[in-house]
Amino acid sequence: MPQYPARLTKDGSYILVMFRDVPEAITFGANEKEALENAVDALETGLSLYIDNGKDWPKPSAAIDGERLVDLSKSAATKSKLKQGQE
Numbered sequence: 001m002p003q004y005p006a007r008l009t010k011d012g013s014y015i016l017v018m019f020r021d022v023p024e025a026i027t028f029g030a031n032e033k034e035a036l037e038n039a040v041d042a043l044e045t046g047l048s049l050y051i052d053n054g055k056d057w058p059k060p061s062a063a064i065d066g067e068r069l070v071d072l073s074k075s076a077a078t079k080s081k082l083k084q085g086q087e
Contacts, residue, residue, distance in 0.1 A: 005063035006039055006070045008032060019070070021058045022046040039070045047072075 009016050014028040015035035025046030029035030050057050063069055 001071050002060050003069040003071050004043055004060040005067040007067050008035055019043060021061055024049050043070055
């Protein structure tokens with residue numbers, strides 16, 4: 001299953017999540033657990049914009065210091081495989 005690196009940063013009383021491979025995917029949470037749960041939805045929403053615009057999904061890069069890996073859901077991973085099969 002594809003994993004995308006995410007950077008979590010403290011932003012006031014929230015944890016902000018951003019993906020360098022999918023800059024459209026931004027979310028937050030009250031704590032790290034909630035932020036990472038929200039990150040899956042944000043990532044999939046960001047990637048859906050690529051599909052809507054007929055663009056290829058960006059390939060996930062390796063995580064660098066301080067980044068966390070976020071898994072796509074099984075349904076999103078399946079869509080990714082189907083899209084790759086069409087190329």
